[in-house]
Amino acid sequence: TEDPTMRILMISPYPPFPPHSGGRTRMWEQILYLSRRHLVTVVAFGFSDADSHIPAELQASCANVIVVRRQKPVGAIPLGLPRLIHEYSTPAMREMLSQLRERKFDLVLIEHIFMGQYADLFGRRIVLQEHNIESRVLKRFALLSDASRGMYAPDTHASRAFSDAKEQWRLLEHYENVIWPTFPLRITVSELDKQELDSRCRAGR
Numbered sequence: 001t002e003d004p005t006m007r008i009l010m011i012s013p014y015p016p017f018p019p020h021s022g023g024r025t026r027m028w029e030q031i032l033y034l035s036r037r038h039l040v041t042v043v044a045f046g047f048s049d050a051d052s053h054i055p056a057e058l059q060a061s062c063a064n065v066i067v068v069r070r071q072k073p074v075g076a077i078p079l080g081l082p083r084l085i086h087e088y089s090t091p092a093m094r095e096m097l098s099q100l101r102e103r104k105f106d107l108v109l110i111e112h113i114f115m116g117q118y119a120d121l122f123g124r125r126i127v128l129q130e131h132n133i134e135s136r137v138l139k140r141f142a143l144l145s146d147a148s149r150g151m152y153a154p155d156t157h158a159s160r161a162f163s164d165a166k167e168q169w170r171l172l173e174h175y176e177n178v179i180w181p182t183f184p185l186r187i188t189v190s191e192l193d194k195q196e197l198d199s200r201c202r203a204g205r
Contacts, residue, residue: 006107008101009040009043010031010042010043010108010111011110014030014043014047015067016044026097026131027111031058041103043067052069068092068096069092070088073087083171085175097118099165110127119179126183127185128186130197131189132189133197153169177200180200180201
């Protein structure tokens, strides 16, 4: 009979353990579930020396765990690219994932829109898992800025941050509209997020 075991790669913008936030808890529970029958490899960005230490719980549940230290991106932000996407664009991560591509994973789970930029390395066996509609998060912040504009002097850090949020929200929304159709399957956490994604992307499922 055919072996049902799959080789699954999870690509995350941060370590999935310890599960002390919503995103980490979701990924950790998925790892526990999938690892019962399948071989799960996790590649995640780390932000500190502490992140480079892989907890025993994660090692025990995964076939392999790789933490890539996130450095500041090289060069200026390309025109039209959202800052949040640029911040997760590093040669070190692309090189690591390029090496792993040779293992021919049966399924690649890409966590968050930030890591969607690496999907081109893996063909069509990819799933985008959207923990949030990130442009909506920025949009809420931008709308808050309009409601709170009178509270801040024009040239304060808060005022500039609010103004920047309006630009970044639109850039990220456009980016989502472009990259979502490249994924044959997308998963959301809430029905509200599903409705927005479906209304903006007709391709795939």
